[in-house]
Amino acid sequence: MWPDWRLFEPAIRKAAGLGTSPAHPDPDTYAQTSAHTDVLVVGGGNAGLAAALHAAQAGKSVVLVTGGTHWGGRLAGTGDPVEGKPARVWIEDTLRALAALPNVTLKTRTLATGHYDHGMVALCERLTDHLPLGQRSGPRQRLWRVRTDELVLATGAIERPLVFRGNDRPGVMLAGAARAYLHRCGVVAGREIVLATNNDSAWQAAFDLAEAGTHIAAIADARETPSAALTTRAEALGIPVHAGMAPAAAIGGRAIRAVRLGRVNVAGRIEGQTIELRCDTLLVSGGWNPAVHLHSHGAGRLTLDPDLQSFVPLAAAGQKSIGGAAGDFAAESTLAAARGDDAPRKAASPIPALWSISETGEPDPEAWVDFQNDVTAGDVALAARENFRSVEHLKRYTTLGMASDQGKTSNVNGIGILGTLLDKPMEAIGTTKFRPPYDPTPFGVFAGHRVGEGLHPRRRLALHDWHVERGALLDEYGGWMRPAAYLRPGEQEADAVRREVLAVRSGVGLFEASPLGKIEVKGPDAAAFLDRMYVNTISTLKVGRCRYAIMLTENGTVFDDGVVTRLADDRFLVGTTSGHAAAVAEAFREWLQCEWTQMRVLVEDVTTCRAVANIAGPKARHALAALEPDIDISGDAFPHMSARAGRVCGIPAHVARVSFTGELSYEIAVPWRDAGQLWAALVEAGAPYGLIPFGIEALMTMRIEKGFLHVGSDTDGTTLPQDIGFGGIMRKKTQDFVGRRSALRPDGLRGDRRSLVGLEVTDGNPAPLVAGAHVLPEMAAAPKPGEGWVTSSAWSPTLEAPLALALVAHGQDRIGESVRIWNLGAWREARITGLCRYDPEGARLDA
Known part of the structure; x- marks a missing residue:
């Protein structure tokens, strides 16, 4: 079928710059920890620093984090004074005061990635990413789960680009970025610079660059009458100002070489003749969007600020947004809010809505909105024509905001364009749902140590070393490394299984059954409780007897099976499959804690307290008798499906006469530490009778010969008890039990x-x-x-x-x-x- 997608897909994806997932395991390690603090301040700018110092001086424990490598936030990328001090001096003084307080924790390179229920904030601390490879040791990153009584969000704001033809050309950059390069790194963005904006803040970038000796070719402000103070200063610096004008297009191929400016109306249409200015850098700024992500993660609501043309947070319990995150860009009111004062926010010059600029008045298909996912203004218009008018539908139809930056610079512009096309106010359009993590975060840090054996440890038998020394072919069964078969030199697995089966059928075999689940259930209501949990009636079981039983899910499907032994009137030992011991114990506890709280029952998983040796075969009684147990193991005194307690070769033991092979069989349970002594004694006692060890595959072969059920192999998520021969037992039992009603629905009959x-x-x-x-x-x-x-x-x-x-x-x-x-x-x-x-x-x- 043409086109052959498999032929063209690789080239298309390579051209689009789409990466591939690593094929190998992550070589790095990650750590996790938890903490509590009275106040968590997110953001290391002037607002965050002031808020942390105010809370700490009030005696509260404070954690202050910033995702960057340095403190100061956007303030550190400006030359603006704070409280009469240069920005750098103010930042250093505040940090010095914070570091001197014992109740303050300062964390750089620590990003708040998500805000969750009950005041929990996830922090991702980058520990070694910044170090040369040869100097890295220990975890790469650490995940902090911080619970806080008060969350202060000083996360700042994100500058909006302007949307016009060619705005993706190299050399077009945000004005705030150019200012940060200048003040943090001492680097100028270009030699011939034009600034295009619709707000006051961007002018300062041009002023700073001009004072640093860079030639500013022009400032184009879409507003008809910018502030007189700004235009006066621009004139003093020799910078031409073009009021009421905006970029119609950036001109250039691999780099910008000029920009065309024209007069722009309120709808973003370029009218009349345009002028062309040569430049190698075009700085743009369409305003600022408060970083409301963490506020929204915590179910905080937003409202549109008509002066900022952006969404700002509304007050929310347990959290407070300050500074740029609240839409407040004035240093005085920001610091007042950080220190708990309710001073009104200083009014900012209104920013006109300028969502898309074009010479036709229609969204331009070559004007980029989302730079990472290559979404243009034309794509947004197409979505509206195709009736994808919900903001969530727009997101998925165009992939706007679906890249790793989650639309930090693009979403508000996209919402503004859609609102213009639909003639609806932006607050009626709304925002897409903000989801953690805030920034791309390695999966490894969320997993922490729970990878490989840290997630799914390979559990080893009590006699693991003995099995390995005897040539056991180990494999994982139910989470345990168990012998599949014991291979002799030159022997294949199938031959070993055949040999082991015949040996058990004709003589005696030894099998370690330690992984089988063992759960003690005791208390005055233990029998009644197990009646409710199992299809079988357990309360009629006599002391010293065993009964095979199955357990169902609430949906009526088979969940687990095993042998239940009554040790005393009020005490039972419940056997489970190897892989379900923990799940069965958890189910018991859940029903007791959530539904049957009045029942007097205790549940204890003792699976790894006792090791189990299973000796099976027609000569099993002879081999066991050689150990001179103080239990009468004759057929009449110790019949099938019964259990006794006593001593075997001097070790306290619980012996059950149960079988999964179809042969005479004894399961001998002893304390885990005594497994080696028991095993050695059984091997020696069974030698005259031809005793050999046998593995899981031989056991499974014998149970198939006998027709015994294996839950998980002979059942699936739809198997009901009547499908495996328990229909009669279930119908005869009049008492209710978990899963009964579901199993007897019409489909089950x-x-x-x-x-x-x-x-x-x-x-x-x-x-x-x-x-x-x-x-x-x-x-x-x-x-x-x-x-x-x-x-x-x-x-x-x-x-x-x-x-x-x-x-x-x-x-x-x-x-x-x-x-x-x-x-x-x-x-x-x-x-x-x-x-x-x-x-x-x-x-x-x-x-």
Whole structure:
């Protein structure tokens, strides 16, 4: 299909300057910390410095932050005096006073990125970004979560550019930027400079540059009658002034070489003849927009200031905006507000609305509004014609303000242009939603140490080193590094699994089951509580007996399963799957704390308190008896699904006779520190009976042979208890429990729901079916809706055939029926069977 996007996309993206995400992990580290302060002042200009000093002298703890490397803010980029002192002297004196106070914390290179609920402000402190690579050590950045009783926003204001043809040419820059270069760095922006503006502040840039020896070719002010004081000073400096004029276009290719000026009306249209002035730099200023981002993050509201032609913050609880952030640019009233005085703000000269300048009177498609996302005035006009008239729709249609700067210099101009086109006031247009972070911030600083194993630590078994020494092939199962199989020299994994399965079936095997969740639930109401949490009735369980149980979500789907043991009338040990122990314990606590607050129950996750060795196989009793436990382990005294407490090889132990292999099996739980002693004793005692260790893959193969459910493999987010054979238990239980109502909705009672069944491969192919393969009717030959899928599959060394489990539509009613299995274009043949294919009578379990 033409055009071939894959052919042209790379070139287009490269030309547009769009970057690519790194392919490798972030090599840097990041830190996080939390703090509380009485007053947090954001902004290191004159307003912020004065506010911090006033609060600190009142005895309050103060944190003052600035995103820059130096204090003073915009003031440091001017030569303006403050309280009779030069700006630099005033800044140094104030900093000296702050540094002498013990209740003040000063932070440079620390940007306030977001303002959240309950007075929480996120700060991003750049620790090493400014250092040469060879000198960097430690975290790159630090995230501060600061909670404050009072937030003072002295974040200043952002200068607006003018929107006219060619305003993206190199050499066109903001007047405030040129002034900052001069006073901070001693650098002049150009040799032949023209200034275009509609407000008083920009004139000072021209004056400062002229006094520094730079030639100012002209000042063009869109106002018909600029201040007499300004024009008089310009004349004294020999600067031509063009009142009522604005730039029609910047002329030049790779750099500006001239500017065309013309008379501009209130609508931004250039009228009459234009004049051309040669220059290498064009300074522009369309006014100032208070930086209201943090105010708005905290749900603060805005209003339009008709004198500034910009949005200013309204009063909000717990936060106060001062200085440029409040639209106040007079030093006297700014300092008064910083010190808590309610002096009225000094009236500024009104700034006329000048959102877009063109010679046609229509938004120019070559006049840039958003420089980073290449949005022009013509794009805004097109959006209005296409009926994208909501400011949020304008943003998404044009990408205005969607670049990494979030429209700091472009949004107000874009809103003004849209309001003009729709003939609506700007306050009716409104602003787009301000979202944190305020500036681009590395993802790493939000993650902090929660990356890699800091986020998802690899948990190791009690006998981890022993397994490694015995050739265990380790893999992650449920968050734990566990042996998949124990490989002998020259052995493949499949061969090792076959050997381990046959050894357990014919003799005895040893498996570490320490990761299985173990949660103690105790208290007078423990039995009643577990009745509410599980599909099964737990309260009828006798002391010393075990019961397999499943737990549901509130939606009625299967959440977890495990064996519940009653240790005493008021004490239970709840078993969970390895990966769900913490989630089940959290669910227990949530229900107790939020819903059933009257129940007298304590919940404690003891998973890592006890290590578990599982000894399984027809000779397991002989191997365990060799350790001379003080427990009667005979079949009659210690039947299947029961538990006893005693001592095994001198270690206090809890022994449960439960099985996931289908063989006689004992799970021996001892204190974690004693795992090595127990394990060594079992290995020695089992040696005469051919004991070998076996891994997860052998265990899973044996459970498939036996038809045992594995939550997460044989279930998904839609599986209900009736799909896995618990429908009868659920219907018989009259007491309510979590998920019951949801599981019994009409959809859960459909006759064609999928149910868990076994699959017997009938095509003579020894390869196991692929988990996830689709199950279709026997005569299916073309693509058609599937009736289910394979959930678990393995080669059975015991039966010497591939076996599988599957969720199949009304599968329990179709036992014996032939089906076809489809996976990626390949067909297999199978027959639906019952779940259990090995020892269906359970004689080996009950031995």
